[in-house]
Amino acid sequence: GVWTMPKDKPFDAADRTTWPTQYRQDLPTFANIPTKTAALYVQDDWQALPGLTINLGLRYDRQLGSFNEDVAGLLGRIGDVLGPQFASFPVANPFIDTSTRGDRNNVGPRVGVAWDPMNNGRMNIHAGYGMFYDNMRTLQNFGELTWPQARTIIISNPAYPDPLQGQSRDAFLTTAAPNITAYSNTLVNPYAHQFAAGVTRQFAGDFAITADVTSVWRYSDRDDIDINLPDQASRARPFPQFARVTFGGPTSNNYYKALLLKVDKRMSHHVQALVSYTLAKADDSALRNAVADVYGFVRTDSPSIADRRHRVVASGIVSLPGETQVSAILDLRSSLPFNPATTLDINNDGYTGDTPRGVAFRSGCRDLSLDAINTFRSSRGLAPVSDVACASFANLDLRLSKFFRIQDYRFEFIAQLFNVANRANFNTPITNPASVTFGGVNQLLPNINAPSRQVEFAIRFQF
Structure with a gap:
C-alpha cells in the first residue's frame, strides 16, 4: 500500500502533525x-x-x-x-x-x-x-x-x-x-x-x-x-x-x-549563426478539488506545468582552416511554475493534496501568496519563508570537428563539451508548504543532456 504523510518527518504517535493523512x-x-x-x-x-x-x-x-x-x-x-x-x-x-x-x-x-x-x-x-x-x-x-x-x-x-x-x-x-x-x-x-x-x-x-x-x-x-x-x-x-x-x-x-x-x-564568410527569442504563455482550465477554499470540484484556471515565459537560443558555426569546424549552442529559459500543495485534506472532501487557504493552484513562481503560505506554516508551527527558489535554465555546449580525407573516404574527429559552465540546472523547488525546506531546491531537472560538465570524443567514418 501507499501512505500519504503530512511532512518529511518520521511518524511520532505523540505528534499529530506526523500522522498519515x-x-x-x-x-x-x-x-x-x-x-x-x-x-x-x-x-x-x-x-x-x-x-x-x-x-x-x-x-x-x-x-x-x-x-x-x-x-x-x-x-x-x-x-x-x-x-x-x-x-x-x-x-x-x-x-x-x-x-x-x-x-x-x-x-x-x-x-x-x-x-x-x-x-x-x-x-x-x-x-x-x-x-x-x-x-x-x-x-x-x-x-x-x-x-x-x-x-x-x-x-x-x-x-x-x-x-x-x-x-x-x-x-x-x-x-x-x-x-x-x-x-x-x-x-x-x-x-x-x-x-x-x-x-x-x-x-x-x-x-x-x-x-x-x-x-x-x-x-x-x-x-x-x-x-x-x-x-x-x-x-x-x-x-x-x-x-x-x-x-x-x-x-x-x-x-x-x-x-x-x-x-x-x-x-x-565561414560563419553561420542563429538567435531566437520566444515570449510565451500557457494556461490550463480544468476541474479540480485541490483548493482549500472550495469544497469539491470546481473549474480552476492556472499556468500550465510547462509554462515558460521566456526562452533564448543562440547557435553558431565557424569554419576554420584545415577543414576544422567549431560550433556552439546556448539555451536560456525562465522558470517553470509549481503547485504549492500540501499532503492534507484541508477542505474535507476526502482527497489529500490541497493548497492552503488563499493559495491559488499552481501559483508557485507566478503569483504565489507568501502571506497565505506563512499563515498556514504558522498554524503548523513552522518558520515563515521569505522567498522561493524559482530556478531558471542555462546551458552552453561546444563542439570541435576535424575532417580528414583518405582517397574516397572521410573521417571526422569530434570533441564535444556539454554544460561548459558546469551549471546545476535545478528542477522546481520543494512544493509542500508543510515542509521545513519549502521553496528550496534539492534535485536537478530530469532528462537533461548534461546535468554536469561532460566531455565526449567520437570518430565518424563516411564511405
Missing part, C-alpha cells in the same frame, strides 16, 4: 483494448497570383475502440484470461451507455497563405489555420474495466501502522462500498484550433529576420473527477452503493500563445 492499496490489473485508426485527407496548393500561394486542406480522423464502445466484449476478453468472475461487473454500473459512445465528426480544415509582396524572394508574409484531432490514449481507459480487479482501498486518516485494524483485505472489503471508475459517454478526441502568422525579411544578403505569433486553443482533454463526493453537511453520497466514483469527462482545456523572433545568418 491517507492510505491506499490496489491489486494488479489486466485489460486488453484493441483499437483501429483511420484517416483521410486531401490537400492542394494554388498559386492565386505571382508571389501569392494558398494551401487548402481537409482531414478526417476516426478511432474505433478507443472509447470503450463495447464494454461487455472487453470484459469478456478479461474473463477469458483471468476467469469468468471478471467477465462482468460485480455491481451494476449506472453510468455506462455504450450506444452513444465514439467520436464520428472529426473533420479538420486547414488553410495557409504565403505572400511575397515584391515577388523577388526577399520577403515572406505567411499565415495559417488548422484544426487538429488528437488520439485517445487507451491506457487511460483501463480503469473503467479493471476496478473489480484492483479492489481499491482508500482510507482517510488511517491508523498506523495497521490501517485495516487487524482485518484481512477481504474482510475489510466486505463492509466497504467499492471504489469504481467510469467514463463519460460523451468523450471525444481532444481537438485544437491552431493559428500562426508572421513575416520573414531578408536583408544584407546573408541575414533574415522573422517575427511570428502563434496561438493554440485545445479542448476536451480528459478530467477525472469524483462525482460521488459526500454532501458537505450530511456526508451522504449521491450514489450510496459506491464509495469514490472516478468519472472521466471531456472538460479539460489548455491555451498557448507565443511571440517568436528570430535572426539567422546563412553560412557565408
